[in-house]
Amino acid sequence: xxxxxxxxxxxxxxxxxxxxxxxxxxxxxxxxxxxxxxxxxxxxxxxxxxxxxxxxxxxxxxxxxxxxxxxxxxxxxxxxxxxxxxxxxxxxxxxxxxxxxxxxxxxxxxxxxxxxxxxxxxxxxxxxxxxxxxxxxxxxxxxxxxxxxxxxxxxxxxxxxxxxxxxxxxxxxxxxxxxxxxxxxxxxxxxxxxxxxxxxxxxxxxxxxxxxxxxxxxxxxxxxxxxxxxxxxxxxxxxxxxxxxxxxxxxxxxxxxxxxxxxxxxxxxxxxxxxxxxxxxxxxxxxxxxxxxxxxxxxxxxxxxxxxxxxxxxxxxxxxxxxxxxxxxxxxxxxxxxxxxxxxxxxxxxxxxxxxxxxxxxxxxxxxxxxxxxxxxxxxxxxxxxxxxxxxxxxxxxxxxxxxxxxxx
Amino acid sequence: xxxxxxxxxxxxxxxxxxxxxxxxxxxxxxxxxxxxxxxxxxxxxxxxxxxxxxxxxxxxxxxxxxxxxxxxxxxxxxxxxxxxxxxxxxxxxxxxxxxxxxxxxxxxxxxxxxxxxxxxxxxxxxxxxxxxxxxxxxxxxxxxxxxxxxxxxxxxxxxxxxxxxxxxxxxxxxxxxxxxxxxxxxxxxxxxxxxxxxxxxxxxxxxxxxxxxxxxxxxxxxxxxxxxxxxxxxxxxxxxxxxxxxxxxxxxxxxxxxxxxxxxxxxxxxxxxxxxxxxxxxxxxxxxxxxxxxxxxxxxxxxxxxxxxxxxxxxxxxxxxxxxxxxxxxxxxxxxxxxxxxxxxxxxxxxxxxxxxxxxxxxxxxxxxxxxxxxxxxxxxxxxxxxxxxxxxxxxxxxxxxxxxxxxx
Numbered sequence: 001x002x003x004x005x006x007x008x009x010x011x012x013x014x015x016x017x018x019x020x021x022x023x024x025x026x027x028x029x030x031x032x033x034x035x036x037x038x039x040x041x042x043x044x045x046x047x048x049x050x051x052x053x054x055x056x057x058x059x060x061x062x063x064x065x066x067x068x069x070x071x072x073x074x075x076x077x078x079x080x081x082x083x084x085x086x087x088x089x090x091x092x093x094x095x096x097x098x099x100x101x102x103x104x105x106x107x108x109x110x111x112x113x114x115x116x117x118x119x120x121x122x123x124x125x126x127x128x129x130x131x132x133x134x135x136x137x138x139x140x141x142x143x144x145x146x147x148x149x150x151x152x153x154x155x156x157x158x159x160x161x162x163x164x165x166x167x168x169x170x171x172x173x174x175x176x177x178x179x180x181x182x183x184x185x186x187x188x189x190x191x192x193x194x195x196x197x198x199x200x201x202x203x204x205x206x207x208x209x210x211x212x213x214x215x216x217x218x219x220x221x222x223x224x225x226x227x228x229x230x231x232x233x234x235x236x237x238x239x240x241x242x243x244x245x246x247x248x249x250x251x252x253x254x255x256x257x258x259x260x261x262x263x264x265x266x267x268x269x270x271x272x273x274x275x276x277x278x279x280x281x282x283x284x285x286x287x288x289x290x291x292x293x294x295x296x297x298x299x300x301x302x303x304x305x306x307x308x309x310x311x312x313x314x315x316x317x318x319x320x321x322x323x324x325x326x327x328x329x330x331x332x333x334x335x336x337x338x339x340x341x342x343x344x345x346x347x348x349x350x351x352x353x354x355x356x357x358x359x360x361x362x363x364x365x366x367x368x369x370x371x372x373x374x375x376x377x378x379x380x381x382x383x384x385x386x387x388x389x390x391x392x393x394x395x396x397x398x399x400x401x402x403x404x405x406x407x408x409x
Numbered sequence: 410x411x412x413x414x415x416x417x418x419x420x421x422x423x424x425x426x427x428x429x430x431x432x433x434x435x436x437x438x439x440x441x442x443x444x445x446x447x448x449x450x451x452x453x454x455x456x457x458x459x460x461x462x463x464x465x466x467x468x469x470x471x472x473x474x475x476x477x478x479x480x481x482x483x484x485x486x487x488x489x490x491x492x493x494x495x496x497x498x499x500x501x502x503x504x505x506x507x508x509x510x511x512x513x514x515x516x517x518x519x520x521x522x523x524x525x526x527x528x529x530x531x532x533x534x535x536x537x538x539x540x541x542x543x544x545x546x547x548x549x550x551x552x553x554x555x556x557x558x559x560x561x562x563x564x565x566x567x568x569x570x571x572x573x574x575x576x577x578x579x580x581x582x583x584x585x586x587x588x589x590x591x592x593x594x595x596x597x598x599x600x601x602x603x604x605x606x607x608x609x610x611x612x613x614x615x616x617x618x619x620x621x622x623x624x625x626x627x628x629x630x631x632x633x634x635x636x637x638x639x640x641x642x643x644x645x646x647x648x649x650x651x652x653x654x655x656x657x658x659x660x661x662x663x664x665x666x667x668x669x670x671x672x673x674x675x676x677x678x679x680x681x682x683x684x685x686x687x688x689x690x691x692x693x694x695x696x697x698x699x700x701x702x703x704x705x706x707x708x709x710x711x712x713x714x715x716x717x718x719x720x721x722x723x724x725x726x727x728x729x730x731x732x733x734x735x736x737x738x739x740x741x742x743x744x745x746x747x748x749x750x751x752x753x754x755x756x757x758x759x760x761x762x763x764x765x766x767x768x769x770x771x772x773x774x775x776x777x778x779x780x781x782x783x784x785x786x787x788x789x790x791x792x793x794x795x796x797x798x799x800x801x802x803x804x805x806x807x808x809x810x811x812x813x814x815x816x817x818x
Contacts, residue, residue, distance in 0.1 A: 315813035
């Protein structure tokens with residue numbers, strides 16, 4: 001963990017300029033949960049009248065903070081809300097002690113902010129199986145509450161990092177119903193990192209005025225098309241959390257019929273999701289897998305994930321090897337419908353295989369040139385129906401092995 | 410492909426002394442399908458009266474020889490049979506040309522051996538998407554037929570290797586119904602190897618006298634408990650094939666009630682299956698995942714495969730890191746039933762986690778000592794029911810990445 005990793009070659013040039021979202025304030029602190037010399041706790045406060053929505057990992061061994069968030073997420077309240085996140089310790093697989101830590105932290109934040117504890121949502125990311133030293137966090141709560149500022153989102157993005165090599169942010173301002181509404185979000189995640197469970201955490205805020213139910217529906221739909229379409233190593237964290245708050249401070253009311261807002265929200269989600277892939281452990285290639293012509297959307301997703309998660313496909317990409325036979329293999333093993341003689345494969349716009357055999361125009365040099373790009377698209381058409389899916393992933397490199405096998409805790 | 414790989418550190422000391430199976434003869438030849446300077450074709454002939462059973466890959470993009478074998482496998486015949494296998498070219502994803510190659514090879518072998526083509530079973534393993542140069546094989550058929558010998562099984566085991574680092578054989582002699590019956594088998598496989606699809610091929614022979622239906626039932630059941638319980642990298646070949654022939658030459662009749670024979674057969678299958686794992690690409694650890702207490706056997710298998718295929722578990726093992734949090738993660742993501750607070754985990758006999766938290770007696774040094782062994786057992790008890798499963802796998806190392814990413818075809 002002490003090891004400093006080089007910034008991903010796929011990282012954006014810089015953290016974006018983030019707009020202020022009225023009604024949301026941030027503060028960060030160096031609580032020393034595990035890391036020394038860096039900020040490791042962030043607090044976000046949402047003004048009274050805000051609504052909160054969220055989606056969470058489907059893991060059967062969910063961490064204590066996730067279970068707590070799930071219990072709180074579906075309720076209406078006019079009190080506002082807070083989100084408190086620490087890095088360095090995941091508070092996962094810590095038995096009843098984990099629940100006690102969540103209670104201690106949420107009650108301290110509630111007292112400092114004048115909120116009921118039921119309105120304080122927490123996440124923890126870092127080492128698992130070790131008791132969260134929650135006293136280090138509660139000791140800083142008053143200081144955090146006093147430091148809350150509308151400008152703190154960039155520092156918040158850094159405080160939630162574990163082995164991320166860059167902080168992740170995305171924002172959009174959209175004109176809707178006669179006014180401007182702002183959306184701004186941050187995320188962390190880069191696969192799962194020794195000796196921690198790396199985790200994907202996402203916090204998005206808007207000053208739109210929305211009902212909780214509308215926000216939840218919008219968040220769930222957009223997450224399905226973005227965060228649920230990325231894979232680094234096929235492993236699923238015990239702690240993945242996406243929380244979104246809408247403060248209403250813009251005075252602009254937004255509903256399900258406002259497609260411009262939904263589109264902007266999905267764009268912010270997709271941007272953050274792709275940044276997580278770009279920070280995939282050891283990644284040197286950003287890969288888009290586009291499957292069309294499947295018997296159903298579900299089949300298309302199954303094929304796309306089988307390709308994106310195949311160690312042999314991912315190592316071939318790492319080696320810049322246009323090894324399309326491995327794509328055929330991954331389609332064959334996925335369990336979804338496929339017909340060898342209707343299958344076609346392309347790299348970018350280059351036809352590679354058609355009708356169950358290599359394309360007549362294909363030459364190894366053409367495929368190799370495609371593979372040398374930092375961003376690669378693998379297209380597969382099953383020729384069976386209208387089903388389609390897109391998955392974003394990265395390659396599997398020596399860097400991944402080094403990060404996950406070479407270091408000891 | 411030209412690269413010579415070092416013999417796996419998990420390999421057995423030597424190829425075993427293999428008994429003769431009466432009624433089966435072998436021959437090998439250097440046909441130059443792809444490799445120069447080594448034998449790359451093997452022919453096995455089974456005497457008239459033999460029965461043949463088989464199980465095959467479930468891939469939806471099965472290679473031409475597999476489709477041909479599947480069409481032939483369920484029929485009775487008194488003519489005997491032949492198995493012809495080449496390495497160097499998988500004849501997979503080769504469209505109609507692939508079917509033509511299978512027809513050419515099976516017809517040539519049938520003519521040379523005085524068999525109907527419907528009794529010639531073929532397998533091909535090696536590069537995919539390239540037309541099989543079948544003329545190089547048919548040109549050697551007469552020579553192969555003339556060279557058939559009862560003693561050729563060790564040479565056959567070598568001829569079917571691709572990037573295997575050692576030939577694989579196992580045998581057993583079992584006393585049943587007043588006489589001795591012999592079982593001998595060979596296998597190849599070590600994951601999937603650039604630029605080829607590595608493939609698991611298994612050929613087992615016995616001189617027991619059996620009905621085809623009895624043999625098929627026995628083979629399917631034993632394969633489910635052995636070859637279907639191993640995973641190197643979760644990728645599935647287009648060409649996996651297991652064929653077993655029973656010649657009856659011992660004069661000893663064996664039926665489903667002869668459990669000694671069934672046990673001996675399963676032992677030979679398990680031995681060969683574990684040898685495939687021991688030759689897993691880049692493997693430095695042989696790992697047994699034992700899951701008990703699951704809600705069902707199916708759930709136990711799902712959990713065990715989730716652990717065995719997790720890149721994070723496999724890299725932790727490669728790094729000799731007793732990172733049991735990753736095992737919790739793999740159980741959580743598997744989709745099968747689990748309850749955090751009933752879960753226990755052990756390394757070998759050492760309790761690691763109990764009742765949803767680290768075991769009181771566990772110390773990191775104890776786990777680390779377990780991880781330094783070349784053979785590691787991960788035990789998981791779900792505490793939910795009677796379901797159990799065992800899966801054998803290996804670690805994920807820089808060697809795997811080097812084999813699959815660093816070389817170009």
